[in-house]
Amino acid sequence: MTTPISEPSPSCLSEGNLLKYKWLNLFLRSRWYPGIIQWPTLLLFVVIIYQLFLGPSKAHDNLGTALTWVFWWPVIPIIFLFLGRFWCAICPFATVNDLVQRFVGNNKPVPKFLKKYGIWIIDASFIFITWSDHVWGIVGSPLGSGVLLMILTTAVITSGAFFERRMFCRHICFLGGLAGNYAQAGMLSLHGTPEVCAKCDTAACYNGTEAIPGCPVFEFPRVMASSANCVLCGDCLKNCPNDSIQLTLRPPTKELWFVRKPRVEAAFLAAVIMGIVFVQNVTMLDIWAGTLAWLESVTGTTSYYVNFTITFIFAIILPVSLLSWASLVAAKSNHSTFVENFTRFGYAIIALDLAAHISHNLFHLLAEGKSILYTGLALFGVDSHGASAALVSTPMIQVMQFGLVGLGFLGSLYIVYRIANTYYTGEVVWSTFKPYAVLMGCLGLLNIILFTLPMSMRM
């Protein structure tokens, strides 16, 4: 049992430690956290599953579809921005994992290949799920959405039943890569106090205590340099006997200004996400029908599988190619290798990713938001058909989208500048900065163009 800190150390206060607020400190340490949010979320998940499988077969009338694709999916990048991976602490899959593990868990160690290639599996599964949504219409089909959620549930139950901690969340969850990238741009950071941790010989944050398990996602706050994997579950806070854990607010994207150990897979995913946002936008635009018809005439087949897959690959290759081009150009002046440049500066796309992702989903959230209420009321026999589902007008949404993309563009530019400034000096900083500035300009402009066009609804 740990003793709640009554007064944080002055150094904590100067770092903006949010745990100085007693109510927050007590709440995060209490036995009710995160259960008090986890369990209602799990209950809601059960309702969603029930609705998706046994509710109305049309997505338009299904509360499960509305809650999943009009509420949860658009809100999740916003949560990552403001609260880091807090969602992962209350995610129903994590709760199911813990429940199964508590009763029948075998706690086998994580297979080595997952530790080594897990992030590539995450990247691949994210790309596959996005692709399959389009070719099989998962979002538009309650049954399809239900099957997807049940496949994930089965995977998480298997993980919890046989493997230790939250192996699924850390090494397999398709959202893990995206969540990790976005959390690094997020405003919340949990970490140990170096001078306190240096004297610690228990490592209770990682190993756990009798009452509270160790970090569920295999993080060690003592050496944790990134928020990419921390899910803010509060276990380390409860376990630490030295009150070393700090929860701090920071400017958005700050962690990306200097990534100590940049990974090529994270940089690759950053570019891929931009491509996926493009394809999500394009397929919801009026011009998509014309594009598809043109593709059909070029490929000579009307197969949607073939034509969409070509579009999908092109959309993903486009930002990856642009990043590769910028890295090659920069390599001429900064004399770093292509891979080094690609890996370091790929992280800069994350700010624009996040902005474009939120902007795209903002349309669904604000233009279709009331469908959550309508489909919910329909359960009680209240008919709202014909009523507008919009929360705000389309021009207002567009203004917000342009603003967000603008902020994302500036954020990405600034990250490029900071990274260049970290690794190089003098003229090389600017000669490195220029090609990446062109890259961000192209990606930002493409997003702006896409958001000017009318988009179709999910429901």
Next chain:
Amino acid sequence: MTQKRTDGALLNVLWLCLVMLLPRIVLASGGDVLTSSVGGYQVSLFFIEAAKVGSVPVRIKITDKMGMPIDTAHVEVNGMQGMSDMDMGEHGHDMSNMVSVPTVVLYKEVLNKTGNYFGIIPFSMDGDWVLSTHFSINGQMFAVDFPVEVARNSTALVVLLGFACLNALVIWSASVAKRNAVST
């Protein structure tokens, strides 16, 4: 220990909620014969299979006052969802309450001198539907409405149960593996 007790209490609430949901997981029945008369003709609607979400084959039989089959009619059916409680009097349907677009199905296949017309109706949603049957005989138009209760498609339930069984199997395997590990 206290954490476990809290989680246990919350788990019980979850089970209770699940149990409360169960009575709703019942499939509506179908396969009835519905009969109505108009203009001296008797119209019978047979559901070859239970009416459920998806493509459902139906047969319509038209006979005259003498019970002789009518083979020369042109028959069409419009399906409207969510109309069971509506005003279906002489002023027609209250269109403002409709919750689904009509589905038009043409009945062209005529079996030999039985007065039977066959077709497949694609029900897109479960719930109460009205099948408006329009038929013309010798240039005269007639219309009959049949209220129909459409059940959910059992495919979704089968898939859900399949996942439930699979997950139960995984949990059972894990518990056996754990027991074996402890005993050895």
